[in-house]
Amino acid sequence: MNAETGKTALITGASSGIGQELAKLFAQDGYNLVLVARSDDTLDRLADVFKSNYGTQQITVIKKDLAEEDAAQDVYNQVKAKDITVNVLVNDAGVGLYGLFATDTDWEREKAMIHLNVLSLTQMTKLFLYDMLARNEGKILNLASLLSITPTPLMAVYAGTKAYVYNFTQSLVNELKETNVTITALLPNATDTDFFNKAGAENTKVTDEVQDPVMVAKDGYEALMAGKAKVVPGGLKNKSYEVLAYVAPQEALASLMHGKMSQKPQPEPENQDDKSSALTWGIGFGIAVLAGIALAVAYNNTSAVDKARYRYKAKSAGNALSDALSSVSDSLSSVLDSVVDVYQTARSKAEQLVPREEEVEEEVAA
Structure with a gap:
């Protein structure tokens, strides 16, 4: 019998994706469940699976669209x-x-999204947190996003709602630090759920980077149980995105995210000439490496006069090679220029924040 047997976890959005994977983890650990979603048929099937696979004692299914007015209050009342x-x-x-906020997206859908992502989450937290504090026991997990800490063109309102969730959660972390109640923000990167299809973003470039909801749920569950303030699932790569969001200029981040959220280009037919060219370059490079090794061995075994002759020929060949490579350098120049621009912008921002050595000495002397 698990230590958590008899305790109850309430999960909203439990019918699919990260919510469903989290519900499974709670069931495995012996929790009773309250599952909330718009589809009670799906929740009923999940309840049967959890009872059969994990022996879950009590599962309560509540069909509720949390985008509706007072939906959170109704869920609380039923519980x-x-x-x-x-x-x-x-x-x-x-x-x-x-979509573009000004011209593409529909206000009624945005209003419902704000109600679900912000108002219902806030009201659910307020209602159940009050009871937790009365018992001085409890845990809350709020689903934020890596988008909560970066501007995100083409999903501006969604990113804004998640920024609220993250800020709200971290504020409560401080308010609750003298209690036995903890609250955790989960900040996943793009995850392989039905989210992008429902949002109308199924053909965006970011969908090429989606992560496993099982992994996201596991990392979130472990952080919740440990009472951590936040967790960014997915290892070093996603944590580096978090650090970048804190130190990079906002305009650079916005441009980066605009690119990730843009539509994928239409696939172009593969060019046979390009394949042949790539193969030729590959074979040529391999031959050049082997030839270089052979020449080096031969060079070391030649007389001083022959070595001088070879050095003269090598210099002439080097000049020709330099001319050939100049065109490659030109083709990369625009890319390098953009990298330098981003670096110089970031460096300028950093220098504005860090005092010069003379300023530090003056402050110490004062």
Whole structure:
């Protein structure tokens, strides 16, 4: 029997994706469950699976669209009416919307998204947190996003709602630090769920980088149980994105994210000449390496006069090679220029924040 048997976890958005994977982890650890989503049929099937596979004792299914007015209050009332004590609250339910804010997106859908991602999450947290503090026991997991810490053109309102979730959660971390109640923000990168299809962003470049919801849920679950303030799943790569979001200029981040959120280009037919050219370069490079090794051995075994003759020929060949490579250098110049521009901008921003050595000496002397 698990130590958590008898405790209850309430998970919103439990019918699919990260929410479903989190519900599975709670079931495996012996929690009773309250599953909330718009589809009660899906939740009923999940309940049967959890009872069969993990022996879950009590599963309560609540069909509710949390984008509706007072939906969070209704969920809370149903839970209280059943005399269920919620030990863990997971605010996973959320939606996105893709497109240019001024011209592409629909206000009614944006309003519903703000209600779901912000208002319902906040009200759910307020209602259940009050009871947790009365018991001085409980845990809350709020689903934010890596987009919560960076500007995101083409998903501006969604990113704004997640920025609220992250800031709200970290504020509560401080308010709760003298209690036995903890709250955790989960900041995943793009995840392989139905999110992008529902948001109308299924053909964006970022979908080539989606991560496994099982991994995201596992990292979030472990951080929640450890009482951590936040977690960025996915290892060093995603943590480097987090660091970049804190130190890079906002305009550079916005441009980067605009590129990631843009539509994938239409695939072009593969050019046979390009394949032949690539193969030729590859074979030629291999031959050049082998030839270089052979020449080096031969050179070391020649007389001083022959070595001088070879050095003269090598210089002439080097000049020709330099001319041939100049065109390659020109083709890369625009890319290098853009990298230098980003570096210089970031460096300028950093220098504005760090005092010069003379200023530090003057302050110390004062």
